[in-house]
Amino acid sequence: MSNLMSGAKILIECLLRENVECMFGYPGGVTLPFYDVLFEGKVKHYLVRHEENACFAAEGYARSTGKVGVCCATSGPGATNLVTGLVDALMDSIPVVALTGQVTTKLIGSDAFQEADTFGITRACTKHNFLVKSPGDIPQAIHEAFYIAASGRPGPVLVDIPKDVFIGSAHYSPVSTIHLPGYKFSQEGHTGQIRRAAQMMWEANRPIVYAGGGIVAAGASDLLRELVEAIDAPTVCTLMGLGGLPSGHPNFISMPGMHGSYAANMAMTHADLIIGLGVRFDDRVTGRLDAFAPHARVIHVDIDPVEIGKNRVADLPIVGDVKRVLERMNRVVAELSPFQKERNAAARKAWKDQIAAWRAEHPLIPAVSDAEIKPQHLVREIDRVSGGEAIVCSDVGQHQMWGAQFLRFNRPRLWINSGGLGAMGFGLPSAIGAQVANPGRRVFALVGDGGFQMSIPELSTIASNRLPVKIVVMNNGYLGMVRQWQELFYNNRLSAVCLDSFPDAVKLAGAYGFPGRTVEDPKEIGQAIDEAVDYPGPYLLNVKVTPFECVYPMVPAGGAINEMVLGPPKPVAV
Amino acid sequence: MLQTISLLVENKPGALMRITGVLSSRGWNIDSLTVARTIDPAQSRMTIVVDIDPELRRQVIKQMNKLINVLQATDLTESLAVCREMALVRVRATAETRTGILKDAEMYGARVVDATGDGFGLECTGPAEKVEEFIDAIRNFGDIDVTRSGIVAVSMESRKLRLAPPIPAAAAGNGAEELPSC
Structure with a gap:
């Protein structure tokens, strides 16, 4: 069974076979034949206002669902505009398939209009990429792309398709198998290692579970919870892993690292066993590596063998899908439980007490003031209406760190932010993708005034699709995180960080046809958030917060994580 | 330290x-390929x-194995392997130097692959150090042009080639979790 179809039609057939329901994109000259087929509406297309945001929106879709997000751009500038989003997805292991048009095969390499070497440029930005040379090759490339994007350690895959390949015809018959002999990843984990890991967990006096984005990606949060409860271990979740264990869980401490809590960082430093699950010992977590967790042996579970021993030597490495590994690990832990549980009960209790003492010593408490809106206060207000159930798409900077410190997440895939790359402008477009994928769920875009203005054109996308995203701008009039570093490490010489002339939020939102509001009185903030949430559509809430607030605790770059700066320097008495 | 990788x-x-991207993006210089x-x-x-810190050698092999087009990456630096270059x-020869050149060539097991009135084309094969010594020896006779192949290596240990089996298309892609309505 086969029939003659254009490349563009074959592409749509393949997308449908991959259950693609929607995509985010921007058309152009060489993708015209594809957009002509899209016109038939088999796959819903969301027109963004910049290609970078197409990729961020696809990420928002993927991060909030676990499904592959799809974005599309034309050749040349369209494809190069995708680059930041692709690297973002690569850094955070997010499954995205990017489709780009390319100039006609015969013109490739001739410096044709809107030509760029997309295949070459995106080699380093993707998990894998394809340049399709004939319409008959489309099915293989597309199905391989989706398979590679979603399996193993997920990531972005780009498929570059020349215009004549869209137009040309081939006999289409569905591809039945994918064969990528070089694409190997172990899922199960080594049985002996899993058994030894379980033994180590019971033997440790001061264990800590260090859970990351891998828990979210693998859908292993229930298993994480089971493990944590079985061995009764304190747990930290990384920026990418927040929600992996519910924030309200008694074993949950907080996020560790540069802006992690005192208790989390002290616990990491004094632990005798770190159980790393889907983590990569990122520099923002470990601080100075040679001072990181000096007393701890390390169990490291990750699907990507490259991560094992990359930054911190693993005493017990397990290469495998963290879900499959935990399924078996939890069974072994339970088997060993009757023989082990009481062995070091006293030491375990002392460890828990110590962590409780650290928490009490320097708790994470949001600053609140009667005179001005503290940024932490704003985050708490969002948290109040969210109750740990809303999706919060954050941009990058101070608000992101306060969000990570003070927002609660009852489940994974609610906290969506650019972790590894730290790409400003991510918040608003990712909220578009998240809202499209979760029409019934409350979605906040928690953005700074800097990042918001990077993706401000997407207000138009939100308006035209009536996406009920609640945009909350934490407006301090500065590029807050850079300003903070200038204050602390560059003699407060505030170089190129002042963002004056922020637009009037009411007029701005009004220009797009939805309501906006600016608040600066702390007494109004609660009611303003309620009003934003109650409005049945998009809402822009511009919150003027204390301009010179710094995020604490803070581990200065290159410092050890137990050497935290806990608050602003005390004024010296004269 | 030089690391020999077979892919x-x-x-x-x-x-x-x-493959070269894995090396160049980390600032590692390729000695031969x-x-x-x-x-x-x-x-x-x-x-x-490739010239690489010894403690990063395992990391390089893992990075190579991660590439989808790479079927097998092996570190031959310290394993049982034969490496040849x-x-x-091309050397200009005069009536006085011809005999010396041919003598040295014979000593190094090099073959004359071209001979003209002007000089010789010589082919030398062997471990990299021997080839270097040969080049140094011939340089004594005057200006030379050299093209080196770079090292080719073969492992003398049998290694099992582990490949991924074919899988059904469109099975592992989208739809793993419940579908959102959009």
């Missing part, structure tokens, strides 16, 4: 770019010699 790769466009098809024309064998040398 079995899919013979596909872009494969070489991905050879590529040729294997018995199976769908596969190529590469030998790469070839040099083609």
Whole structure:
């Protein structure tokens, strides 16, 4: 069974076979034949206002669902505009398939209009990429792309398709198998290692579970919870892993690292066993590596063998899908439980007490003031209406760190932010993708005034699709995180960080046809958030917060994580 | 320290770019690189010699194995392997130097592959150090042109080639979790 179809039609057939329901994109000259087929509406297309945001929106879709997000751009500038989003997805292991048009095969390499070497440029930005040379090759490339994007350690895959390949015809018959002999990843984990890991967990006096984005990606949060409860271990979740264990869980401490809590960082430093699950010992977590967790042996579970021993030597490495590994690990832990549980009960209790003492010593408490809106206060207000159930798409900077410190997440895939790359402008477009994928769920875009203005054109996308995203701008009039570093490490010489002339939020939102509001009185903030949430559509809430607030605790770059700066320097008495 | 890596790769466009990208993106300099098809024309064998910190050697191999076009990456630096290089040398010869050149060539097991009134084309094969010594020896006779092949290596240990089996298409892609309505 086969029939003659254009490349563009074959592409749509393949997308449908991959259950693609929607995509985010921007058309152009060489993708015209594809957009002509899209016109038939088999796959819903969301027109963004910049290609970078197409990729961020696809990420928002993927991060909030676990499904592959799809974005599309034309050749040349369209494809190069995708680059930041692709690297973002690569850094955070997010499954995205990017489709780009390319100039006609015969013109490739001739410096044709809107030509760029997309295949070459995106080699380093993707998990894998394809340049399709004939319409008959489309099915293989597309199905391989989706398979590679979603399996193993997920990531972005780009498929570059020349215009004549869209137009040309081939006999289409569905591809039945994918064969990528070089694409190997172990899922199960080594049985002996899993058994030894379980033994180590019971033997440790001061264990800590260090859970990351891998828990979210693998859908292993229930298993994480089971493990944590079985061995009764304190747990930290990384920026990418927040929600992996519910924030309200008694074993949950907080996020560790540069802006992690005192208790989390002290616990990491004094632990005798770190159980790393889907983590990569990122520099923002470990601080100075040679001072990181000096007393701890390390169990490291990750699907990507490259991560094992990359930054911190693993005493017990397990290469495998963290879900499959935990399924078996939890069974072994339970088997060993009757023989082990009481062995070091006293030491375990002392460890828990110590962590409780650290928490009490320097708790994470949001600053609140009667005179001005503290940024932490704003985050708490969002948290109040969210109750740990809303999706919060954050941009990058101070608000992101306060969000990570003070927002609660009852489940994974609610906290969506650019972790590894730290790409400003991510918040608003990712909220578009998240809202499209979760029409019934409350979605906040928690953005700074800097990042918001990077993706401000997407207000138009939100308006035209009536996406009920609640945009909350934490407006301090500065590029807050850079300003903070200038204050602390560059003699407060505030170089190129002042963002004056922020637009009037009411007029701005009004220009797009939805309501906006600016608040600066702390007494109004609660009611303003309620009003934003109650409005049945998009809402822009511009919150003027204390301009010179710094995020604490803070581990200065290159410092050890137990050497935290806990608050602003005390004024010296004269 | 020089590391010798042997790679079995899919013979596909872009494969070489991905492999050199792993090295260049980390600022590691390639000392030599050879590529040729294997018995199976769908596969190529590469030998790469790269200057790398010894403690990063395992990391490089893992990074290479992670590439989808790489079927097998092996570190031959300290394993049982035969490494050979070839040099083609063109040397000008005069009536006085001809005998000396031929004598040295014979000493190093080099072959004369071209001979004219002006000089010789010589082919020398062997371990890299021997080839270097040969080049130094011939340089004493005057200006030379040299083209070196770079090292080709073959492992003397049998290594099991582990490949991923075919899987059904569109099974592992989207739809793993519940579908959102959009």
